[in-house]
Amino acid sequence: MSSDESVATAQLPLADIAYNQLRRDILSCRLMPGSMITEAELMESYRIGKSSCRVALARLCHEHLVVSRPRKGYHIAPVTVQDVEEIFTLRAQLEPLAARLAVGRVDIEQLRLLEAACRVELPAPLPERIDVFMNANKRFHLAIAVASGNTHLIRTLSGLMDEMSRLVALGFNVQKTKPEIKNDHNAMIQAFIDQDAKRVELIARRHIETFQAMTLEKVYATLTRDGVLLPILARRA
CATH class of the missing domain: 1.20.120.530 (GntR ligand-binding domain-like)
Structure with missing residues (x-):
């Protein structure tokens, strides 16, 4: 990431930063299609708060990149x-x-x-x-x-x-x-x-x-x- 991109990222709301990081890792298959994830795991791995994590996941669900599994967590869309x-x-x-x-x-x-x-x-x-x-x-x-x-x-x-x-x-x-x-x-x-x-x-x-x-x-x-x-x-x- 360039210095300009780093500055721009630092100026984003935390929920947007979390969303961008998760989306990037889904598209690059660092988070593999079909794999299960939980809010707790994401909060620890990406060092984000619960509110930012939930907002990011809601946006990704809307884009059909993540699927919510009630009482189980989420899985990356296959x-x-x-x-x-x-x-x-x-x-x-x-x-x-x-x-x-x-x-x-x-x-x-x-x-x-x-x-x-x-x-x-x-x-x-x-x-x-x-x-x-x-x-x-x-x-x-x-x-x-x-x-x-x-x-x-x-x-x-x-x-x-x-x-x-x-x-x-x-x-x-x-x-x-x-x-x-x-x-x-x-x-x-x-x-x-x-x-x-x-x-x-x-x-x-x-x-x-x-x-x-x-x-x-x-x-x-x-x-x-x-x-x-x-x-x-x-x-x-």
Whole structure:
């Protein structure tokens, strides 16, 4: 975390700080899908008060990241096969649309900087390197969505990218490898420079489909790894 981010965090209400910390650890799978948690455990682990803990958990329940179990505590929302399918289906439909709408409007230099940030290699543990990659990757895709000018599209894609973070952390962290996006971002940037809407849309769709295949491979490898039982459920009825 940068010094500016540390100052900004210090100025937040305690309940917001607790919420941000818990949400970050859920999305990065430091708190694993399906795992049980209690207020007492969270208060001790995160050094937060009961009121802040309860406010944070209420917000996370509202976002369907945490599920309340009366008289038992809470559990981190599981990842289901249906979740995986729905997230990628929506991204494959919405991101090419956002890219097409952004042609002639997106900030090319900003995209170049964000693409470079996706490739930064830090001398840090793999989970932290994946966090850095996913944050930069999210900013790249949201910059395109913002340029589309459609506020509902921006909001929807932002939520989908957060949910993607859990899938990536679950698959790639356990398999001990970092996602690679190869040349798709640069190809997309060049298509924006050329103001070729059809090519931008095609590259965006191909990028999502390629990343879907990579992510599913890692998630399912995690599921079938010897001695590992992860709470990914079958498709909901």
